[in-house]
Amino acid sequence: MENTLNKSLQVITTVELLKHWQDHRALTRRTIDAFPEKAFFNHTIGGMRPFSEMVMELLAIAAPGLKEIASGITAPFNENIEHGNQKAKILELWDNATEEINTYWSQIKEEQFQQTIKLFGQYEGTVWSSIFYFIDNEIHHRGQGYVYLRSLGIEPPAFYERN
Secondary structure (H helix, E strand, O other): OOOOOOOOOOOOOHHHHHHHHHHHHHHHHHHHHHOOHHHHHHOOOOOOOOHHHHHHHHHHHHHHHHHHHHHOOOOOOOOOOOOOOOHHHHHHHHHHHHHHHHHHHOOOOHHHHHOEEEEOOOEEEEHHHHHHHHHHHHHHHHHHHHHHHHHOOOOOOOOOOOO
8 A cells, every 4th residue: 555645646737627617617608698688787686786797706806816826916806897788898808808817827836826825915815715716706606697597588508518
């Protein structure tokens, strides 16, 4: 039997983690696209925000957060991204953020994932826990979007088709 006490076993590579995240982003993009234009900006249930506002939060976190991780330069958290109440513009912003994530991801060194950071000058955790938050928060809001779509009589994209 091999002694593994002093070995660090890796369950997932950084390349696999990025693919996992980008697959979730592709599903969220299809969810955004499934919304009728007006409902995307106006439909709410039980006091929740319209899905467009949730997506603005996701856009404010993902690429800017990863940029901060890669560069070490703190920027304020900003959900006020100009989109002119056009779903097509938000989809464009989403696609741009996806490319930015790929760019910044390649700049993060393997050893950085264990470092403690304070994103946007206020959210403390490790790099990997911050990235998990980005992914988990997106899944959470996408679930809210699914509820909205179903309430509109629209079948959301299959949650298990993430690529």
